Amino acid sequence: MPNKILHIVLADDDEDDRILFKEAIEESKMKTKLSLFNDGQQLMDYLLGANESLPQLIFLDLNMPIKNGMQCLQEIRKSAALKDLCVAIYSTSSSDHDIEETFILGANIYINKPNSFAKLKEVIEKVLQLNWQYHTSSLNMDNFLLRV
Amino acid sequence: MKIYVKFNFNKTCKRVLEEQLDGLGIPYALSGVGEIEFQTPLAPEQKDALKKAFDNYGITIIDDEKSALAQRIKDAITEMIFLDDQAKIYKISAYLSERLDYSYSHLSNVFSETTYTSIENFVILKKIDYAKMLIAENDLTLTEIAFRLNYSSVAHLSTQFKKTTGLTPSVFQRIINKRKQMSQVP
Numbered sequence: 001m002p003n004k005i006l007h008i009v010l011a012d013d014d015e016d017d018r019i020l021f022k023e024a025i026e027e028s029k030m031k032t033k034l035s036l037f038n039d040g041q042q043l044m045d046y047l048l049g050a051n052e053s054l055p056q057l058i059f060l061d062l063n064m065p066i067k068n069g070m071q072c073l074q075e076i077r078k079s080a081a082l083k084d085l086c087v088a089i090y091s092t093s094s095s096d097h098d099i100e101e102t103f104i105l106g107a108n109i110y111i112n113k114p115n116s117f118a119k120l121k122e123v124i125e126k127v128l129q130l131n132w133q134y135h136t137s138s139l140n141m142d143n144f145l146l147r148v
Numbered sequence: 149m150k151i152y153v154k155f156n157f158n159k160t161c162k163r164v165l166e167e168q169l170d171g172l173g174i175p176y177a178l179s180g181v182g183e184i185e186f187q188t189p190l191a192p193e194q195k196d197a198l199k200k201a202f203d204n205y206g207i208t209i210i211d212d213e214k215s216a217l218a219q220r221i222k223d224a225i226t227e228m229i230f231l232d233d234q235a236k237i238y239k240i241s242a243y244l245s246e247r248l249d250y251s252y253s254h255l256s257n258v259f260s261e262t263t264y265t266s267i268e269n270f271v272i273l274k275k276i277d278y279a280k281m282l283i284a285e286n287d288l289t290l291t292e293i294a295f296r297l298n299y300s301s302v303a304h305l306s307t308q309f310k311k312t313t314g315l316t317p318s319v320f321q322r323i324i325n326k327r328k329q330m331s332q333v334p
Contacts, residue, residue, distance in 0.1 A: 029264075030264065100319070100322070100323060103323045103327075104323055104326045104327055104330065106327070110314075129264050129265060130273075132263075132264050133263075133264075133265060133270070133273055136263070137222055137263075137270070137273075137274075138226075139273070139274070139277045140277055140280065140281060142284075143277065143280040143281065143284060143324070145313055145314075145315060145320060145323065146313055146314055147313065147314030147315050148314050
């Protein structure tokens, strides 16, 4: 319902990317709550220790120190508590092979980091909107794949 | 061994509702899609009991009227795409306003207000979701899927698929098949 708040998390080691992402999310017409993490380990600690409700959408950068996005994705899919979470990969790589590999390992969304803020806003709006439909409209989550 | 099942959603849901409501012992009538009518208003503890019973099946009671109508629109669209062969010849606007007894402009406004999308977009999303399911099952060709979902051509289906998912139907199929293979490896 429109007054519900969408909880989103992002793990990205690049500070500029985190700031841009935060601004883009804030400009969305959806009500959101955003938590930011600097690397994959911080994110996993948070998810596994989450006493409160889990986020509805996780954005993962692929290249991060300590624990990278691919490792996080695999851990999430192997964990009974986390395996149903919606995961979006947020990366600079646009190689078809890399993209397919992340989908096979269980990503739902693959976002090629856009090179302008306007484009970033557009992409985020599209992702949030579609994610919302999946959470509210009994669409088949197993088949949720989106590349933008 | 594996077997596949197909649901008649309408029947399944109706049966679940009936079983739960019968257990409650209050006279009721099921009218239309996702609507339950009680002769007498429910006491708060009865409503709570119902909420709890429904919760096991992933059924939620919708409290505000606009969201309830939006949900009924979604259910009618699902039904139209999944089972009603007759309905495919209708225009979606005529089908919905006849089915739900409101003008299409009213339905369209309420839907956009409560769901962050339009009826037209939702129909596309739902059709593509169905197409994905059929592609994942691997036993129909794209031509057959296009026909079943009432697309004028395979090209039209492929274009809409790519626009909605960012992937072509064949890449989608490859990914899903590889995922299945992976989950079978012990």
